Amino acid sequence: xxxxxxxxxxxxxxxxxxxxxxxxxxxxxxxxxxxxxxxxxxxxxxxxxxxxxxxxxxxxxxxxxxxxxxxxxxxxxxxxxxxxxxxxxxxxxxxxxxxxxxxxxxxxxxxxxxxxxxxxxxxxxxxxxxxxxxxxxxxxxxxxxxxxxxxxxxxxxxxxxxxxxxxxxxxxxxxxxxxxxxxxxxxxxxxxxxxxxxxxxxxxxxxxxxxxxxxxxxxxxxxxxxxxxxxxxxxxxxxxxxxxxxxxxxxxxxxxxxxxxxxxxxxxxxxxxxxxxxxxxxxxxxxxxxxxxxxxxxxxxxxxxxxxxxxxxxxxxxxxxxxxxxxxxxxxxxxxxxxxxxxxxxxxxxxxxxxxxxxxxxxxxxxxxxxxxxxxxxxxxxxxxxxxxxxxxxxxxxxxxxxxxxxxxxxxxxxxxxxxxxxxxxxxxxxxxxxxxxxxxxxxxxxxxxxxxxxxxxxxxxxxxxxxxxxxxxxxxxxxxxxxxxxxxxxxxxxxxxxxxxxxxxxxxxxxxxxxxxxxxxxxxxxxxxxxxxxxxxxxxxxxxxxxxxxxxxxxxxxxxxxxxxxxxxxxxxxxxxxxxxxxxxxxxxxxxxxxxxxxxxxxxxxxxxxxxxxxxxxxxxxxxxxxxxxxxxxxxxxxxxxxxxxxxxxxxxxxxxxxxxxxxxxxxxxxxxxxxxxxxxxxxxxxxxxxxxxxxxxxxxxxxxxxxxxxxxxxxxxxxxx
Numbered sequence: 032x033x034x035x036x037x038x039x040x041x042x043x044x045x046x047x048x049x050x051x052x053x054x055x056x057x058x059x060x061x062x063x064x065x066x067x068x069x070x071x072x073x074x075x076x077x078x079x080x081x082x083x084x085x086x087x088x089x090x091x092x093x094x095x096x097x098x099x100x101x102x103x104x105x106x107x108x109x110x111x112x113x114x115x116x117x118x119x120x121x122x123x124x125x126x127x128x129x130x131x132x133x134x135x136x137x138x139x140x141x142x143x144x145x146x147x148x149x150x151x152x153x154x155x156x157x158x159x160x161x162x163x164x165x166x167x168x169x170x171x172x173x174x175x176x177x178x179x180x181x182x183x184x185x186x187x188x189x190x191x192x193x194x195x196x197x198x199x200x201x202x203x204x205x206x207x208x209x210x211x212x213x214x215x216x217x218x219x220x221x222x223x224x225x226x227x228x229x230x231x232x233x234x235x236x237x238x239x240x241x242x243x244x245x246x247x248x249x250x251x252x253x254x255x256x257x258x259x260x261x262x263x264x265x266x267x268x269x270x271x272x273x274x275x276x277x278x279x280x281x282x283x284x285x286x287x288x289x290x291x292x293x294x295x296x297x298x299x300x301x302x303x304x305x306x307x308x309x310x311x312x313x314x315x316x317x318x319x320x321x322x323x324x325x326x327x328x329x330x331x332x333x334x335x336x337x338x339x340x341x342x343x344x345x346x347x348x349x350x351x352x353x354x355x356x357x358x359x360x361x362x363x364x365x366x367x368x369x370x371x372x373x374x375x376x377x378x379x380x381x382x383x384x385x386x387x388x389x390x391x392x393x394x395x396x397x398x399x400x401x402x403x404x405x406x407x408x409x410x411x412x413x414x415x416x417x418x419x420x421x422x423x424x425x426x427x428x429x430x431x432x433x434x435x436x437x438x439x440x441x442x443x444x445x446x447x448x449x450x451x452x453x454x455x456x457x458x459x460x461x462x463x464x465x466x467x468x469x470x471x472x473x474x475x476x477x478x479x480x481x482x483x484x485x486x487x488x489x490x491x492x493x494x495x496x497x498x499x500x501x502x503x504x505x506x507x508x509x510x511x512x513x514x515x516x517x518x519x520x521x522x523x524x525x526x527x528x529x530x531x532x533x534x535x536x537x538x539x540x541x542x543x544x545x546x547x548x549x550x551x552x553x554x555x556x557x558x559x560x561x562x563x564x565x566x567x568x569x570x571x572x573x574x575x576x577x578x579x580x581x582x583x584x585x586x587x588x589x590x591x592x593x594x595x596x597x598x599x600x601x602x603x604x605x606x607x608x609x610x611x612x613x614x615x616x617x618x619x620x621x622x623x624x625x626x627x628x629x630x631x632x633x634x635x636x637x638x639x640x641x642x643x644x645x646x647x648x649x650x651x652x653x654x655x656x657x658x659x660x661x662x663x664x665x666x667x668x669x670x671x672x673x674x675x676x677x678x679x680x681x682x683x684x685x686x687x688x689x690x691x692x693x694x695x696x697x698x699x700x701x702x703x704x705x706x707x708x709x710x711x712x713x714x715x716x717x718x719x720x721x722x723x724x725x726x727x728x729x730x731x732x733x734x735x736x737x738x739x740x741x742x743x744x745x746x747x748x749x750x751x752x753x754x
Contacts, residue, residue, distance in 0.1 A: 071086065071105040071106060071107040072086055072087045072090065073087045074106070075109070075110070077098075077109070077115050078111065081093070087104070096116070097115065097118070098117045098118070099119075100119045101120040102123065104127070106127065106128055106129065107131055108130055108131065108133050111133075111135070112136070114139075116143070117144070118140075118143075119144070120146055121148060121149060122147070123149045123150075124149065124150040125150065126149065126150065127152045128143075128152070128154065129154045129198075130159040130198075130200070131156040131200075132158055133160075133161075135160070135162070136162040136163075137164065139165065140180060140182050142161040142185055142186070143161055143186045144187045144189070145186075145187065145192045146189050146192070149192045150193045151193070151194050151195070152197060153196045153198075153202075155197070155200040155202045156200045157200045158200060158201045159201065159202045160203040161204050161205065162205040163185045163205065163209040163210070164208055165182065165209045167183070167210055169181045183210035183211055183239075184212065185235075186212070186213040187214055188213070188216065188244065189215075189216045190216040191216075191218050192216070193220045194213075194221045194222070195222045196223050196224065197253075199229075199230045199231055200232075202232070203235075203236075204233065204235040205235075205236050206237040206241075207236040210237065211238075211239050211243060212236055212259070213241070214240070215245060215246060215248075217246060217269070217272050217274060218246045220246050221242070221246075221248050222248075222249045223242075223251065224251035224252030224283065225251060227252045229253040229284070230254070231253045232254040232256065233256070234258075235258070235259075237258070237260065239260065239261040240263070240265045241258060241262075241263050241264065241288075242257055242264050243266065245267065245268040245269060245275040245277065246276055247276050247280070248265075248266050249280045249281075250282065250284045250306065251282050251283050252283045253284050253285075254285045255284060257289070258289045258290070259289075259292075260290075260292075262290055262294070262295075262296045263289070263290035263293070264294070265293070265297070267297065277297055277299035278297055279297040279319075280302045281305070281306050282306065283305045284306045284307075285307045286308045288311065288312070290311070290312050290313065290314075291314075292313055293314050293318045294312040294316050295310070296315070297319045299319070299321050300319060300321050300322045301318075301319035301321075301323050301347065302323075303324070303325050303326075304324075304333070305333065306334050307334065308335070308336045309337050310338045311340045312342070313342070314342050315343045315344070316338035317346070319346070320372065321347065321349075322348065322349045323349070323351070324353065325345070325354075327353055332354060333353065334355040334356075334357075336357045336358070338359045338360060341360065341361045341362070342361060342362055343363045343367050343393075344359030344361040344364070344365045344366060344391070345357070345366045345367070346366075346367040346369065347368065347370075348370040348376055348378055349378065349381070350366055350368050350398075351381045351383075352380075352382045352383070352385050353383050353385065354384045354385045355385045356386045357385060357386065357387045357388070359388065361392065363391070363392065364391055364395075365394070365411065365413075366395070366396045366397070367394070367397045374677075374682070376400075377428075378400030378428075379398060379401045379402075379403065379428075380396055380398040380403070380424075381403045381405075382404045384406045385407045385408075389409075389410070389411045390508050391421075393413070393414055394414070394419045394422075394423040395411035395412060395441065396421070398424045398425065398428070400425055400428045401428035401430070402424035402429075402431070404431065404433075404452075405431065405432075408436045408437070409436070409438075409439075411438070412440050412507075412511070414442060414509075415510045415511060417443075417444025418445060419441070420441060420445040420446045421440055421513070422439045422446075422447055422515065424447060427661055430448075430451070431449060431450070432451070432452030432454050433452040434519055435517055435519075436503065436520075437517040437518070438516050439514070439515040439517075440505070440511045440513070440514050440515075442512060442513060443458055443512050443513035446513045446515070448515065453517060453518065453521040455515075455521060455527045455539045455540065455541045456513075456514070457516075457529040457539055458484040458512045458513045458514055483512065484511075484531065484536050485512060486510065486511040486531060487509070487510050487511075488507055488508055488509055490507035491531065491533065492507060492529070492530075493505075493529070493531075494516045494529060495527065496528075497527070502516070502518055514529055523541055523542055524540060524541065524542075525540065527539060575587060576603045585613055585614050586613050586615075593614075596613070597611075598611050598625050600631070608636050608637050609622055609638075615635075615636040615637075617635055618635070618636060619633055619634050619635055620632065620647055621645060621652060629659065630652075630654075630659035631658055632645055632654045632659075638657045639657045641656070642657075644669045652679050653681075659679050660679050663677075663679060664676065664677045665691075672707070673704065673707060674704050675689060675703045675704075677692075682703045685700045686701055687699070688713060688722075697726070697727035697729075698725055699713050699725045707725040708724075708725070709722060709725055710723050712737050719748070720747055720748055721735055721744045721747050727747055728744075730747070731744055732744060732745050
C-alpha cells in the first residue's frame with residue numbers, strides 16, 4: 032500500500048468527483064534518422080542455424096538466432112527462423128529496421144522487442160511475418176523469471192519508446208496463439224504511417240488486442256487489417272498509470288477491424304480526422320471514456336466510418352461530429368454520450384456537420400446530457416419498442432436542432448422533441464420540453480394532433496412543403512409510428528406533409544419554440560368562440576371539470592361540450608388533475624406536464640402533496656410536494672436507508688467512496704445507497720481507508736482488525752505497514 036498524504040487524497044477525490052473535462056497532449060516522436068532510401072549499414076539473414084551478418088560490425092550483437100541492436104543506424108533484416116528474435120536495446124535512438132521478406136517466430140520472447148526509451152522506424156519491404164508463440168500462462172507464472180520474460184506480443188514496444196511504421200510491403204503481426212499483435216507500454220507511442228501516401232499493409236491478429244498502446248496510437252497512413260478476440264485498436268493505460276495519455280488519433284489510412292469487444296477504444300481522447308474505417312465489433316464500435324471527436328471543425332473533409340455491427344456504435348463522455356460520412360448499425364444505442372465512472376460531468380452529443388446515418392435497436396442518439404444538432408445531415412432510426420427513442424437527452428440540459436437537416440424515425444413512447452430549433456413532428460411524442468429522458472408519455476396519451484402513422488421496413492418516407500416540394504426522403508428500416516424532421520428550410524407556422532409510399536398520411540405545422548406542431552388550443556377557441564360574444568355561452572359549464580353520470584370526471588371546453596383534445600393539468604377544488612382526451616386520466620406515479628418542464632407525482636390523475644423518493648421505470652426519483660425536484664443534490668433518507676440523489680434521481684452508478692455534495696463527509700456507496708451496515712477497510716485510488724457504518728472515519732486514529740490481521744489507522748487511513 033502506498034503511504035498517501037490524507038489531504039492530498041481528499042483533493043484527489045474532489046477532483047475525481049467534479050470532472051469537467053478530459054484532455055491529453057499529442058505526442059510527437061523524436062526520431063531524426065534519415066528515411067530508408069535503399070542503403071543500409073548492416074544486413075542480417077535469419078536461418079534455423081543462426082544469423083548471417085554483412086556490412087558494419089558495430090552496433091549489434093548476435094547470440095545464436097537472437098539479434099540485439101545497440102546503436103543508431105539502418106539495418107536490413109531478411110530470412111526465416113522458427114525460433115529467433117530482434118531486440119533494440121534500451122535507450123537506443125535513430126534506429127531504422129528494414130524488414131525485407133522476413134519470417135520470424137519466437138516462443139520465449141517477442142519476435143521484435145523495442146526496449147525502454149528506444150526510438151525505431153520500421154520499414155516494411157516485401158512480405159513479412161512476425162509470430163509470437165509464447166505460452167499465455169507464462170504471464171502469471173509463479174516463477175518470477177518466467178513471468179518477467181513474458182512479452183505477449185508479436186511486436187513489443189516497451190515503456191517510453193516510439194515505434195514508427197512505414198514502407199510499401201506487407202507485415203503480419205500474429206499474436207493469435209499468445210496475446211497481442213502489437214503492444215506498447217506506459218508512455219510509449221506507436222505511429223502507423225509517415226504520410227497518407229504510405230501503401231504498406233499491416234495485418235495484426237490477436238487472442239487479446241490487435242494493436243494497443245498504453246501511451247498513444249496515431250494512424251497517419253497505410254492499410255490496417257485488425258482481427259482480435261479483445262479490442263482491435265486500443266489505448267488504455269494500466270490501473271495506477273497516471274502518466275500515459277491513453278489517446279488515439281486517426282488522421283488517415285484505411286482500417287478494417289473485426290473485434291470480439293470494442294473495435295477502437297481509448298481511455299483518453301479519441302480523434303478520427305480522416306481515413307476510412309470499416310468496423311465489425313462485438314461491443315462498441317468506437318469508444319472513448321473521454322472526448323470522441325470525428326472530423327474537423329469548419330471543414331468539409333472528414334473520415335469515412337462504417338460500423339456494420341456493434342452493441343453501441345459511437346460512445347464518449349462527449350461526442351463531437353464535425354465532418355465526414357458516418358454509418359452506424361447497433362443493437363443498442365447508435366451514438367451515446369455516457370461514462371458511469373464520471374460524476375458532475377456535462378455529457379453532450381454535438382453534431383455540427385458531416386453526414387450521419389444511424390440504424391439502432393436502442394436509442395438512436397442518446398445523450399446523458401445535452402443533444403445539439405446544429406449542422407450537417409443526420410438520418411436516425413431508433414428502436415421499434417416504446418422504451419427507446421430515436422433522439423434522447425437528459426433534462427435539464429438542452430436539445431437543439433438549429434441548422435441541421437435531420438430525420439428521426441422510431442417509436443413515440445419515449446420520443447423527445449427539441450427545446451430549440453425548427454422542426455415538425457408526425458405521429459406523437461412528448462410535447463416539447465415537457466418530457467423527461469427515459470420516462471415518456473402516459474400509456475395511450477398521444478400529445479400530438481397530427482394523426483397516427485405506421486412505418487415498416489422498406490416504407491418510402493418523404494417530407495414535402497405546402498407547395499409540394501420534397502425536402503427529404505428516407506426509407507424505413509423497421510416498424511415505427513413517429514417521425515421528427517428538422518431543417519433550416521422549415522418556417523415556423525407553415526404546414527408540412529408526411530408521405531409514406533407516395534400517399535399523404537399526416538400534416539403538421541412547424542414550430543421553432545419547442546412545442547408540438549399544430550394550431551394551439553387557445554388560438555382555436557378564440558377563433559371559433561370570440562370573446563365579443565360571451566353572452567351566448569354564459570349558462571354553459573365550460574373550461575372546468577364535471578362529474579358525469581357514468582362516474583367519470585370530464586373536461587368541458589369553451590362551448591360546453593367535452594373537449595376530447597384537451598391534454599394537460601387542470602385546477603379543480605384546490606387540487607390539480609391530469610386530463611387526457613377530455614377526461615381525468617386514471618394514471619398514478621410520475622407523469623409529465625405537457626405544458627412545461629415539470630413532472631408530477633399522481634394518484635389516479637390527481638397531483639399528490641408528497642415529498643420523498645418514488646419509483647418510475649425501474650429507477651427512483653425525488654419529488655417535493657408532488658413535483659420532481661431536479662435541483663436536489665444530496666443524501667436522502669428512505670425506509671431506514673440513505674441514498675445519493677443528484678438531478679432528482681438516485682445515482683445508482685455511484686459505487687465506492689463518494690463525497691457529500693456539501694463537501695464535509697465521505698460515504699461508502701453501493702448502487703447509490705450508503706452502506707450503513709458496513710464497518711471496515713475500503714480501497715480507493717490505490718490506498719485503503721477505514722469506514723464506520725458507511726462513513727469515512729476521518730477522525731479515527733488507532734487500530735482495526737480485518738481478515739485475521741490488525742492494521743494501524745491514522746485519521747481514517749490504513750498505514751502501509753498494515754497491508
